[in-house]
Amino acid sequence: MGDLVNRGPDSLGVLRRVKALGDRVTTVLGNHDLHLLAAAAGHGRHGAEDTFGDILRAKDSRQLITWLRHRPLLHWDKATGHALVHAGIPPQWTLAQTEAYASEIESILRGSDWRHFFAAMYGDDPAQWSTDLAPELRRRYTINALTRMRFLHPDGSLNFSNNGPPNEADALVPWFQFPTRRNTETRIVCGHWAALGLRQENNVVALDSGCVWGGSLSAKPLQPPGEILSINCSA
Ligand SMILES: [Mn+2]
Numbered sequence: 325m326g327d328l329v330n331r332g333p334d335s336l337g338v339l340r341r342v343k344a345l346g347d348r349v350t351t352v353l354g355n356h357d358l359h360l361l362a363a364a365a366g367h368g369r370h371g372a373e374d375t376f377g378d379i380l381r382a383k384d385s386r387q388l389i390t391w392l393r394h395r396p397l398l399h400w401d402k403a404t405g406h407a408l409v410h411a412g413i414p415p416q417w418t419l420a421q422t423e424a425y426a427s428e429i430e431s432i433l434r435g436s437d438w439r440h441f442f443a444a445m446y447g448d449d450p451a452q453w454s455t456d457l458a459p460e461l462r463r464r465y466t467i468n469a470l471t472r473m474r475f476l477h478p479d480g481s482l483n484f485s486n487n488g489p490p491n492e493a494d495a496l497v498p499w500f501q502f503p504t505r506r507n508t509e510t511r512i513v514c515g516h517w518a519a520l521g522l523r524q525e526n527n528v529v530a531l532d533s534g535c536v537w538g539g540s541l542s543a544k545p546l547q548p549p550g551e552i553l554s555i556n557c558s559a
Contacts, residue, residue, distance in 0.1 A: 325351070325352060325354070325408060325409075325410055325513065325514060325515030325516070325531055325532070326351060326352045326353050326354025326355075326356075326357055326410035326471070326515060326516070327354030327355065327356040327357060327410065327515065327516065328342055328351060328354070328356075328357060328392075329356055329357055329360050329375075329376045329379065330356035330359060330360065330374055330375055330376050331356060331535075331536045332375075332535075332536055333375070335360075335375055335376045335378065335379055336376075336378040336379050336382055336388075339379060339388050339391075339392065340384070340388065343387075343388060343391045350396075350399050350401075350408065351395055352395060352396055352397060352398065352399050352408050352409055352410055353392075353395050353396070353397050353410060353471065354410040354411075354471055354515065354516060355410065355411070355471040355472050355516070357392055357395070358442075358445065358467065358471060359374070360376045360379060360380075360389075360392065361389065361392060361393055361433070361438075361442065362442040362445060362446070363376070363380060364380060364385075364389045365438065365439035365440075365441075365442040366439065366442075367439070367442035367443050367445070367446075368442070369446070393433045393434065393438055394433070394434050396426065396430050397409070397410075397426040397429055397430055397466075397467075397470050397471070398413075398422055398423060398426035398427075398470065400419070400423060401546065403547060404546040404547045404549075405511055406511045406512070406513050406546055407419060407422070407510050407511065407512045407513070408512075408513050408514075409422075409426075409470055409512060409513075409514050410470060410471045410514060410515055410516050411469070411470055411471050411472055411473040411474070411499075411514060411515075411516040411517070412469070412470070412473050412499045412500060412512065412514050412516075412528070413469070413470070413499075413507050413510065413512055414453055414469040414473065414476075414480075414482075414499065415476070415480060415499060415502035415504060415505035415506060415507070416453045416480060416506060417453070417469075417506060417507060418506050418507055419507055419510045422470075422507070425462065425463075425466045426466065426470060428463065428466070429441075429463055429466055429467065432463075441463075444460050444463075444464065445463075445464060445467055447464055448468065448482070448484050449461075449464075450464070450465050451468075451477075451481040451482045451483075451484075452479070452480065452481040452482075453465060453469070453480070453481075465482075468482055468484075469482065471516070472484065472516070473499050473516075474486065474487055474498065474499065474516070474517050474520070475490075475496035475497065475498060475499070476496065476497050476498075476499050476502055477495070477496065477497075478495055478497065480502065480504075483496050487517070487519060488519050489519045489520060489521070490520065498520070500512070500523075500525070500526050500528040500530075501525075501526065505526075508526060508527060509527070510527065511527045511528075511529075512527060512528045512529070513528075513529045513531065513544060513546075514528065514529070514530055514531070514532075515530070515531050515532040516532055517530060517532055518532045518533070518534040518536065518537060518539070519534070520532070521533055521534065521539070522542055522552060522554070524552070529544050529552075531543070531544060531552070533554060534557075535557040536557075538557060538558040539557060539558075540554040540555055540556050540557055541554065541555050541557055542554040542555075
């Protein structure tokens with residue numbers, strides 16, 4: 325569910341290992357993966373807290389970056405009927421819209437001018453979705469919604485200041501509990517929100533159980549469907 329890098333001690337090892345699995349693995353891009361791609365493109369504001377310098381300096385850096393930028397933002401798993409996405413799908417979008425907006429960015433990242441995309445990726449605006457957004461702003465909203473979203477304001481706009489668990493957030497609503505969600509029929513598997521922990525509700529499976537913070541690493545068998553498996557990461 326993304327964020328293969330920058331969330332632990334051996335980002336280079338993780339990236340090489342997952343890449344080596346080839347067709348046996350499907351992974352979607354997370355905000356930290358995009359942050360690495362931005363750095364590789366010369367647009368990242370990467371600093372001391374980032375732990376992917378080894379990837380940028382590796383002898384196979386070019387191949388790893390090329391592989392990573394060909395990963396999708398959204399994966400629709402037709403066989404099991406699940407949408408895989410790093411943070412979630414905004415309530416204003418149907419699955420068809422999500423596929424269209426994600427695909428627009430995936431095409432850019434896979435194209436020869438991919439580096440240029442990152443010049444305009446960073447920023448919290450626009451926080452509110454509108455079909456009238458100019459292309460550059462639509463793409464930034466898409467990136468923010470699919471890879472950074474947690475809480476929404478009551479008007480449906482994205483909130484970026486609270487990353488805690490839901491009970492600590494006053495008027496904010498977790499995206500998957502938003503009352504007028506248009507994608508409640510879509511089964512969604514996501515990660516990203518470590519403070520939320522494991523959740524299964526409203527057709528959403530949220531799997532980030534905080535491995536990087538000493539919690540656990542969790543997996544959900546989709547075919548055949550099974551109970552969530554978790555392994556302890558505190559050791
Ligand atoms: Mn994330």
